[in-house]
Amino acid sequence: MGPTRRDVLAMGLATCGWAAAGGTAASAQPAHRPVPFGGAVYLPDLEADPRLGDAIVAHCQAVTPVNELKWISTRPAPDLFDFAASDKIADFARTNALAMHGHTLVWYAELPEWVTRLTSAADAERALTEHIVTTMQRYGDVARSWDVVNEPIPDAARRPTDRRDSHWRALLGDDHIAQAFRIAHDVDPDALLVINEYDVEFATGYFPAKRQAFAHLIRELVDKGVPVHAVGLQGHLRGGVPIAKDELAQFVADMRELGLKIMVTELDVIDRDLPGPADVRDAIIAAQVEDFLGAITASGPLHSITTWGLSDTYTWIRWAYGRSDGLGNRPLPLDENFQRKPMFDVIDRFRSIV
Ligand code: G3I
Numbered sequence: 001m002g003p004t005r006r007d008v009l010a011m012g013l014a015t016c017g018w019a020a021a022g023g024t025a026a027s028a029q030p031a032h033r034p035v036p037f038g039g040a041v042y043l044p045d046l047e048a049d050p051r052l053g054d055a056i057v058a059h060c061q062a063v064t065p066v067n068e069l070k071w072i073s074t075r076p077a078p079d080l081f082d083f084a085a086s087d088k089i090a091d092f093a094r095t096n097a098l099a100m101h102g103h104t105l106v107w108y109a110e111l112p113e114w115v116t117r118l119t120s121a122a123d124a125e126r127a128l129t130e131h132i133v134t135t136m137q138r139y140g141d142v143a144r145s146w147d148v149v150n151e152p153i154p155d156a157a158r159r160p161t162d163r164r165d166s167h168w169r170a171l172l173g174d175d176h177i178a179q180a181f182r183i184a185h186d187v188d189p190d191a192l193l194v195i196n197e198y199d200v201e202f203a204t205g206y207f208p209a210k211r212q213a214f215a216h217l218i219r220e221l222v223d224k225g226v227p228v229h230a231v232g233l234q235g236h237l238r239g240g241v242p243i244a245k246d247e248l249a250q251f252v253a254d255m256r257e258l259g260l261k262i263m264v265t266e267l268d269v270i271d272r273d274l275p276g277p278a279d280v281r282d283a284i285i286a287a288q289v290e291d292f293l294g295a296i297t298a299s300g301p302l303h304s305i306t307t308w309g310l311s312d313t314y315t316w317i318r319w320a321y322g323r324s325d326g327l328g329n330r331p332l333p334l335d336e337n338f339q340r341k342p343m344f345d346v347i348d349r350f351r352s353i354v
Contacts, residue, residue: 184227
């Protein structure tokens with residue numbers, strides 16, 4: 001008998017920080033390719049629709065909780081942790097021998113009020129440290145990779161040294177980013193620690209300056225010996241906005257030069273402004289994903305790729321970027337009936353590049 005799903009998972013994912021979780025392997029076998037594939041999931045959707053869990057088990061080797069590991073969900077009070085929702089996703093992962101990608105330990109957004117009322121550096125450092133330690137220790141068996149810091153660069157970055165304002169930055173300064181990675185590494189020296197950003201993929205507007213500031217921050221961290229292991233390119237692609245293929249390829253090559261792995265962490269395509277007909281729109285979306293993944297893999301393989309949902313039935317884009325023609329959005333690899341779309345074939349092709 002060949003290697004079991006668990007064997008393959010343990011082998012394939014252990015190297016990428018997505019070590020196989022415990023628990024019984026699911027019956028379905030995802031189409032194995034060298035580059036692991038993950039799907040983000042929101043607990044109410046997972047609990048409401050068995051098709052979603054089935055699709056994750058059929059296609060994925062990892063899950064990312066969309067909201068359940070954010071401070072607003074796990075931290076109702078200064079002395080309280082509420083892991084009820086995140087435990088359910090972690091248990092789903094364990095049961096199905098999936099890894100869980102921890103999203104996210106430090107972010108400017110979705111902070112409970114008690115955090116935004118902190119006034120001293122000492123209180124902020126204590127809260128941040130306790131959060132990272134407690135959260136990572138709880139899920140260390142199933143979460144082998146973490147978005148330690150999410151979206152540190154402001155949208156309207158002008159200078160390479162620009163950093164996004166946050167309550168953490170206000171109280172702890174820019175060094176809170178390095179601090180967070182050091183704490184995370186102390187908790188779990190084997191975890192893959194990721195710095196995660198969006199809107200660094202495009203050629204026009206403010207995107208080049210944001211990409212430059214992101215690269216500057218990462219280089220600064222690596223030069224200081226901060227334990228950053230991977231760059232997370234969220235990949236919320238703006239349909240119709242050209243991918244900066246050469247510039248993105250150079251950015252990724254520079255990051256690889258620093259010894260960093262490249263993860264696509266939240267791929268979907270915002271198709272609000274794309275043509276209506278499904279076949280036309282799906283082809284444009286697949287072509288843009290091709291440009292995006294082609295630029296990233298010009299210098300080497302993807303480390304992992306995660307889409308921000310699996311089926312068009314469950315996507316944030318529906319309420320954040322709904323279409324004026326009333327047609328459903330089509331941002332993800334599976335349509336609203338969980339059928340594959342051309343985007344999935346593109347993803348699978350790049351998952352096979354090693
Ligand atoms: O579940 C409640 C519901 O009970 C309530 O009626 C409703 C109206 O207030 O809110 C619902 O919660 C919302 C949740 O999404 C589920 O839809 C929150 O208000 C809303 O803030 C939350 O938005 C999430 C957003 O991050 C902010 O946390 C989106 O689902 C999620 O897709 C989005 O994901 C982010 C990544 O974390 C970081 N990268 C960008 C990405 C897209 O914005």
